[in-house]
Amino acid sequence: MKSKIEWTESTWNPFTGCTKISSGCQNCYAEKMARRLKAMGNPKYKNGFKFTIHRELFEFPQQHRKPLTIFVNSMSDTFHEKADDDVVVSLFDSMAKAPWHTFQVLTKRSMRAKDIAAQIEWAKNVWLGVTVESTENLFRLDHLKDIPAAVRFLSLEPLLGPLPNLDLNGIDWVIVGGESGPKSRPMEEDWVLEIKELCLQAKVPFFFKQWGGINKKRAGRLLENRTWNNYPRTNRKIYRGHRTQLV
Numbered sequence: 001m002k003s004k005i006e007w008t009e010s011t012w013n014p015f016t017g018c019t020k021i022s023s024g025c026q027n028c029y030a031e032k033m034a035r036r037l038k039a040m041g042n043p044k045y046k047n048g049f050k051f052t053i054h055r056e057l058f059e060f061p062q063q064h065r066k067p068l069t070i071f072v073n074s075m076s077d078t079f080h081e082k083a084d085d086d087v088v089v090s091l092f093d094s095m096a097k098a099p100w101h102t103f104q105v106l107t108k109r110s111m112r113a114k115d116i117a118a119q120i121e122w123a124k125n126v127w128l129g130v131t132v133e134s135t136e137n138l139f140r141l142d143h144l145k146d147i148p149a150a151v152r153f154l155s156l157e158p159l160l161g162p163l164p165n166l167d168l169n170g171i172d173w174v175i176v177g178g179e180s181g182p183k184s185r186p187m188e189e190d191w192v193l194e195i196k197e198l199c200l201q202a203k204v205p206f207f208f209k210q211w212g213g214i215n216k217k218r219a220g221r222l223l224e225n226r227t228w229n230n231y232p233r234t235n236r237k238i239y240r241g242h243r244t245q246l247v
Contacts, residue, residue, distance in 0.1 A: 006209050006221070006229075007175055008071040008104055014058050014091060015076035015083065016044065017051040021108055024133035024158055027183050030075045051082045058091060061098040069102045079109040079116075089119050096123035106131060106155055110143035117147045127151035127232070129173075134161040145170045151232045157209060158184070162191045168202040173232040178212025178219075187212060192223060205230035 003011045016034060020026070030049070037045040044054065061070065072078055072095070078088065095103045106129040107113055113128065122128075128149035130140040133156070144152050151172045156163065158179030168174065176195055178187035192208065199206035208228040211219035221227055 003071060003074070005071060005074070007207050007231075009069045011071045011074040012057070012061060012103075013044075013073055013075045014054050014060075015051070015073045015078065015080065016054065017047060017049045018076045018080060019051065022133065022137060023160060024108070024131055024137070027158075027179060027181055027185075029181070032181075034075060051076065051080055053083060053087060058094050059097075061094065061101055061103075064098075065100070067100045067102075069104065072103050072105045077107050077109055078105050079107045079112040081109070081112065085116050085119060088116060092120045092123075092126065095126050096121050099123065099125050101125060103127065104129065104153075106153075108137075108140065110140035114143040114146050122148050122150065124150045127153060127173075129153035129155050129175075131155045131157070132163065133158055135163060138163070141167070141171075151234060153232065156195060158212065159187045159191055159195075160185055162188070163195060166195060166198050168198060168204045171202075171204055172234075173205050173207065173230075174199050175207045175209055177209030178216075180210065180212040180214075180216035182214055184212050184214060189223075196223065196228070205232055207231070 003009060018030065020028065034045050034049040038048045078091065103126045105126065108131045110130045126149060128147055130144045132138060132140055132154055141154065152170060153173035154171055155175045157175060157177035159176055174195065176192055179185050196206050206228050207230055208221060208223045210216050210221050213219045
């Protein structure tokens with residue numbers, strides 16, 4: 001599906017639905033969207049936000065020949081506990097068979113990812129990231145560092161507190177963003193600036209996604225009067241900007 005997410009082009013959702021596991025899940029955008037799509041009669045969301053596997057979509061990227069940067073399971077979590085190991089491995093096999101795309105996998109279930117990492121073919125076109133909302137989730141960063149993904153990244157969104165002394169050794173990319181929507185929790189500028197400085201010191205590309213808030217468009221994306229759209233260092237060309245529709 002064509003994506004409005006600033007750091008990707010397209011989304012691909014062979015899994016839909018999820019369950020909340022940490023503070024960052026409190027105002028989940030995917031849950032609201034799934035309920036809306038169910039109410040609209042979208043057959044893919046007949047189960048609403050209940051975890052669902054769509055096997056018929058596993059091979060879809062191989063059929064789409066135009067190179068894309070694809071966020072995998074934006075409406076779920078690839079390492080959800082209800083997906084058996086063989087299902088997750090099969091999904092990664094599908095990504096490896098489409099090397100012209102770049103796949104971005106983001107999870108809050110870092111322990112599960114670490115546990116089955118040895119079963120997965122970590123192809124060069126597959127990036128793995130973990131969400132870290134606050135200091136209580138820093139353990140996910142440690143798990144990520146133990147996984148041999150070609151690119152390892154952090155999504156610090158929604159950023160709910162400062163992350164002082166964030167250890168970026170072994171990390172290739174950092175995304176920061178505030179929570180959006182009517183119940184959004186505030187993000188302090190000092191938290192963002194501290195992370196930005198840590199990225200600059202460690203020479204890790206920094207991407208500032210949004211300030212968030214009730215009206216995220218009005219709040220914008222400027223930090224220190226400029227946009228920060230830095231991407232990981234990689235030999236692969238990163239496709240972005242044309243936002244082609246996938247699934």
